[in-house]
Amino acid sequence: MADRDAVPYDPQSVERKWQQRWEERGTNHANLAGASHPFYNLMMFPYPSAEGLHVGNVFAFVGADIQGRFRRLKGADVFEPLGFDAFGIHSENFALKVGTHPAELIPRNIERFRGQLKRIGLMADWRYEVQTTDPRYYKWTQWIFLQLYRAGLAVKRRAAVNWCPACKTVLANEQVINGFCERHPDVKVEQRMLDQWFFTITPYAQRLLDHLETADWSHSTRTIQANWIGRSDGAELVFETPGGKRITVFTTRPDTLFGATYLVLAPEHPLVEGLTTAERRADVNAYRRRVAAMDLVSRKVGDKTKTGEFTGSYARNPATGESVPIWIADYVLMEYGTGAIMAVPGHDERDFEFATAMKLPIVRVVAGPGQDASTPLAAAEADIPDGRIVNSPGYDGMPWAEAKRAITAALAAKNLGKPVVNYRLHDWCISRQRYWGPPIPIIYCDGCGTVPVPEKDLPVVLPALEDFRPDDSGVSPLARLESWYRVPCPKCGKTARRETDVSDTFLDSAWYFLRYPSADRDDVAFDAGLTRKWLPVASYIGGNEHAVLHLMYSRFVTMALHDLGLVDFEEPFARFRAHGTIVKDGAKMSKSRGNVVNPDAYVDKWGADTFRMYLMFLGPYQDGGDFRDAGISGIRRFLDKVWGLVETHGGSNAQAHGQAGASADLLRMMHRTIQRVTEDTASLAYNTAIAAMMEYVNALRDGEPAGSLVEPLAILLAPYAPHFAEECWERLGHTTSVMDAPWPNFDPALAVAEEVELVVQVNGKVRARLRSPRGTPQEAAVKAALADPSVLKFTAGAAPKKVVFVPDRLVNI
RNA sequence: GCCCGGGUGGCGAAAUGGCAAACGCAGGGGACUUAAAAUCCCCAGGGGGCAACCCCGUGCGGGUUCAAGUCCCGCCCCGGGCACCA
Numbered sequence: 081m082a083d084r085d086a087v088p089y090d091p092q093s094v095e096r097k098w099q100q101r102w103e104e105r106g107t108n109h110a111n112l113a114g115a116s117h118p119f120y121n122l123m124m125f126p127y128p129s130a131e132g133l134h135v136g137n138v139f140a141f142v143g144a145d146i147q148g149r150f151r152r153l154k155g156a157d158v159f160e161p162l163g164f165d166a167f168g169i170h171s172e173n174f175a176l177k178v179g180t181h182p183a184e185l186i187p188r189n190i191e192r193f194r195g196q197l198k199r200i201g202l203m204a205d206w207r208y209e210v211q212t213t214d215p216r217y218y219k220w221t222q223w224i225f226l227q228l229y230r231a232g233l234a235v236k237r238r239a240a241v242n243w244c245p246a247c248k249t250v251l252a253n254e255q256v257i258n259g260f261c262e263r264h265p266d267v268k269v270e271q272r273m274l275d276q277w278f279f280t281i282t283p284y285a286q287r288l289l290d291h292l293e294t295a296d297w298s299h300s301t302r303t304i305q306a307n308w309i310g311r312s313d314g315a316e317l318v319f320e321t322p323g324g325k326r327i328t329v330f331t332t333r334p335d336t337l338f339g340a341t342y343l344v345l346a347p348e349h350p351l352v353e354g355l356t357t358a359e360r361r362a363d364v365n366a367y368r369r370r371v372a373a374m375d376l377v378s379r380k381v382g383d384k385t386k387t388g389e390f391t392g393s394y395a396r397n398p399a400t401g402e403s404v405p406i407w408i409a410d411y412v413l414m415e416y417g418t419g420a421i422m423a424v425p426g427h428d429e430r431d432f433e434f435a436t437a438m439k440l441p442i443v444r445v446v447a448g449p450g451q452d453a454s455t456p457l458a459a460a461e462a463d464i465p466d467g468r469i470v471n472s473p474g475y476d477g478m479p480w481a482e483a484k485r486a487i488t489a490a491l492a493a494k495n496l497g498k499p500v501v502n503y504r505l506h507d508w509c510i511s512r513q514r515y516w517g518p519p520i521p522i523i524y525c526d527g528c529g530t531v532p533v534p535e536k537d538l539p540v541v542l543p544a545l546e547d548f549r550p551d552d553s554g555v556s557p558l559a560r561l562e563s564w565y566r567v568p569c570p571k572c573g574k575t576a577r578r579e580t581d582v583s584d585t586f587l588d589s590a591w592y593f594l595r596y597p598s599a600d601r602d603d604v605a606f607d608a609g610l611t612r613k614w615l616p617v618a619s620y621i622g623g624n625e626h627a628v629l630h631l632m633y634s635r636f637v638t639m640a641l642h643d644l645g646l647v648d649f650e651e652p653f654a655r656f657r658a659h660g661t662i663v664k665d666g667a668k669m670s671k672s673r674g675n676v677v678n679p680d681a682y683v684d685k686w687g688a689d690t691f692r693m694y695l696m697f698l699g700p701y702q703d704g705g706d707f708r709d710a711g712i713s714g715i716r717r718f719l720d721k722v723w724g725l726v727e728t729h730g731g732s733n734a735q736a737h738g739q740a741g742a743s744a745d746l747l748r749m750m751h752r753t754i755q756r757v758t759e760d761t762a763s764l765a766y767n768t769a770i771a772a773m774m775e776y777v778n779a780l781r782d783g784e785p786a787g788s789l790v791e792p793l794a795i796l797l798a799p800y801a802p803h804f805a806e807e808c809w810e811r812l813g814h815t816t817s818v819m820d821a822p823w824p825n826f827d828p829a830l831a832v833a834e835e836v837e838l839v840v841q842v843n844g845k846v847r848a849r850l851r852s853p854r855g856t857p858q859e860a861a862v863k864a865a866l867a868d869p870s871v872l873k874f875t876a877g878a879a880p881k882k883v884v885f886v887p888d889r890l891v892n893i
Numbered sequence: 894g895c896c897c898g899g900g901u902g903g904c905g906a907a908a909u910g911g912c913a914a915a916c917g918c919a920g921g922g923g924a925c926u927u928a929a930a931a932u933c934c935c936c937a938g939g940g941g942g943c944a945a946c947c948c949c950g951u952g953c954g955g956g957u958u959c960a961a962g963u964c965c966c967g968c969c970c971c972g973g974g975c976a977c978c979a
Contacts, residue, residue, distance in 0.1 A: 299897080299898085300897065300898065300973080300974085303896070303897050303898090303974080304896095304897080304973090304974055304975085306896090307895095307896060307897085307974065307975055308974085308975075310975080310978070312978075312979085314979080329979080330978095330979065331979060332978095332979065333979080344979090384977060386977085409977090410977080411977040411979090412977080412978095412979075413977075413978070413979090415978090416978045416979075417978075417979065420979095421979045422979085423979085424979090428979070429894080429977090430977055430979075431979080433977095462894095502978080502979090503978095504975085504976095504978055624973080624974085627974085628974085628975095661972095661973090697905085697906095697916085697917070698905065698906090699905060699906065700906085703898090703899085705905070705906095706905085708904085708905080708918095710904080710905085710918055710919070711904090711905070711917060711918040711919085712918090713918080714916090714917045714918060715917085717917095717932095718916095718917085720932095767905090767906075767907090767916085767917095768906095768907070768915090768916080770916080770917090771906090771907075771915070771916035771917075772915095772916085773916095774915095774916055774917075775915075775916065778916090837912080839911070839912050841911080841912090841959080841960070843959075843960095844958095844959060844960045845960095846911095846912055849912070870946090873946095881959095882959065883959090884911090884959050884960075886911060889911055889912095890911050890912080890960090892911080892959050892960065893959090
């Protein structure tokens with residue numbers, strides 16, 4: 081059949097040829113305005129680091145690209161944009177380290193990244209590229225800020241930051257190592273209070289949580305988000321002092337109220353001042369000062385030894401009527417609940433430790449089976465299965481869950497309590513006392529106060545600043561550039577001052593998916609019509625490392641814009657799947673570990689298609705795995721085999737040979753393969769989709785295939801090895817792109833075999849296999865099974881006691 | 894500590910409660926070759942047997958079932974998230 085000389089598969093020339101063709105033909109372009117079946121295929125845009133693209137990026141993008149190509153072949157109009165997330169402390173620190181300005185560095189990095197991404201063969205529509213550092217982009221980031229400000233969701237508030245006295249600058253939490261500065265290992269990091277901008281995300285907590293239940297998202301991602309939101313149901317209860325002060329505590333265990341033997345307030349609690357007695361004042365003040373100086377990280381995760389001071393005052397336990405001492409301790413945090421707790425040392429581990437250290441009374445109020453009111457407590461017993469209330473007159477014997485409601489209700493009746501829900505989620509601080517970010521578009525005027533920059537004056541361009549090193553002013557380096565921050569007030573015209581902090585990088589990425597379809601527009605952030613047409617995003621694939629911040633903030637911004645009437649959906653991502661992590665030698669790839677794998681060398685040696693498929697074949701896409709290059713040759717061998725099949729059965733032969741020449745078995749296998757590849761590709765089971773194609777190719781080579789059996793293979797391969805598939809498609813006699821071919825259909829009836837192998841078990845053990853026609857009825861199957869010599873050996877001719885028959889599968893005797 | 898995942902050949906991995914190990918890598922044997930590479934064919938969980946075959950096997954211990962890698966209970970180990978959150 082093959083008259084031509086065999087041309088070996090040369091990935092380099094094939095890939096060069098098709099990348100050029102795609103560009104010339106606009107193969108990857110989406111018709112945004114005219115699409116009839118829009119499918120927005122999104123992948124998390126990269127931070128263009130100086131090291132260039134790494135294997136983890138390729139793994140992520142290829143997996144997403146396969147979805148995009150697959151949906152396109154299935155008939156959708158796919159829009160697959162890409163961009164670069166290049167603002168932020170990461171870029172800034174790197175720039176400081178190498179002594180090159182980020183404005184110079186970033187475009188170079190982007191250039192390199194774009195080149196690498198193109199070589200991978202993504203179906204990206206580069207006409208809609210976005211760069212967060214481009215004033216044409218961040219103009220609209222600032223606009224988003226103004227919309228949230230308008231909605232009352234952006235507020236300025238005093239908040240603590242980490243401060244390194246040696247660097248004289250604000251540190252991010254990750255720059256604080258065990259309470260010390262990462263650059264000055266012997267300098268203790270302190271806490272400083274600064275005025276900062278916050279987005280009030282907390283009122284959205286319940287909505288953000290509720291939508292997770294129905295979201296088509298990875299299970300792991302939903303769990304992580306739900307934990308981060310951290311809903312807990314409890315009650316606020318009031319303890320009164322003899323002086324008439326009401327101390328409100330939050331507890332999730334109101335049922336243990338009778339065991340509350342003391343109160344603890346956060347050292348910063350506003351009531352502490354008034355509660356402290358004269359003789360305790362010196363100690364209390366010293367303790368409060370010590371805690372105030374502590375850096376934010378140590379306060380929460382540092383040494384957990386319990387410390388605290390007695391205020392000298394007492395309050396009345398509303399259940400027992402007893403007087404309980406009021407303490408302060410750093411283990412109680414001002415930002416959670418009411419900043420005050422009732423301590424139940426018998427049933428809370430921290431309270432137990434504190435009570436033991438301070439010699440405070442410990443009382444049992446819950447007893448499990450086999451315990452009673454007097455069973456001693458050697459440690460806190462927090463979760464007692466089947467626990468019942470004891471030592472609590474009026475509630476004794478009650479299951480604790482029931483007592484929770486009963487005690488809360490009883491206190492509510494006396495105006496001393498109510499059920500309350502708390503969330504761990506904190507408001508989002510977006511102020512950064514840094515240079516490399518979009519300036520927050522606010523102007524402060526002595527007369528008019530806080531004035532938002534009028535939208536017509538956007539963007540507030542980040543000025544070129546030669547020395548952008550942070551300094552000891554506690555504000556952004558922009559505060560050094562008087563010519564920039566001195567501006568007339570937009571309201572009254574008098575001299576005013578710009579906000580000199582820039583916004584958090586996470587704000588840049590919290591709305592970029594809205595920007596892509598309108599990336600070519602300068603008059604709007606996002607066009608209403610295009611947004612309605614293309615959003616919410618149909619498929620979003622990215623790493624779980626962004627499960628918390630990026631995804632949460634994107635959802636919040638979208639909800640806020642929805643509430644402002646600017647978009648008509650509340651959730652930005654209809655479907656989200658987290659890909660796994662590619663590690664190397666069991667560890668995350670990082671430059672400091674020296675285990676970063678650069679994809680270029682692999683693309684050079686094997687070609688993008690082989691490399692793409694290899695990464696997808698490593699293991700389940702949603703699990704990731706350890707990168708080893710052993711085995712990459714297996715993929716290449718597979719592609720060579722396909723190449724050979726195309727060579728032999730392609731060209732004019734493809735059409736000439738009808739399916740007449742195809743054996744029934746091979747035809748069935750083709751349908752079965754199409755079914756498996758279709759289902760597995762849709763569910764991101766790329767490794768098994770590839771395995772199915774391999775099995776098919778092996779079968780074609782063992783049999784006598786017709787060209788019509790080879791053709792569908794080129795289309796099935798297109799999402800995985802796009803250049804290769806194009807070349808095969810052309811060699812099969814087609815003149816248009818394989819990406820414009822229709823995904824092959826399978827006939828479920830043809831995909832199943834006519835003859836099946838029936839497994840015969842005796843007492844649950846496999847003893848024989850019978851070939852029998854599909855649909856063999858029970859009587860016939862059992863008869864055949866009993867007649868089988870190897871079955872006879874075990875039944876010894878005896879009549880079966882019981883028979884289990886699963887049609888077309890097995891007979892168990 | 895709490896909340897998610899996961900644990901299967903030498904390795905990466907497959908398996909609607911119904912033939913454990915598909916597919917691939919590495920390995921062994923053979924063909925082709927002066928030779929090697931490439932390619933092609935065969936073997937390949939462990940143990941026993943001359944053999945047909947038999948026994949054992951999915952982290953550990955129990956259980957449900959005609960039948961369990963898969964479901965239930967209790968442990969162990971690994972990965973991830975949260976963590977002084979009351």
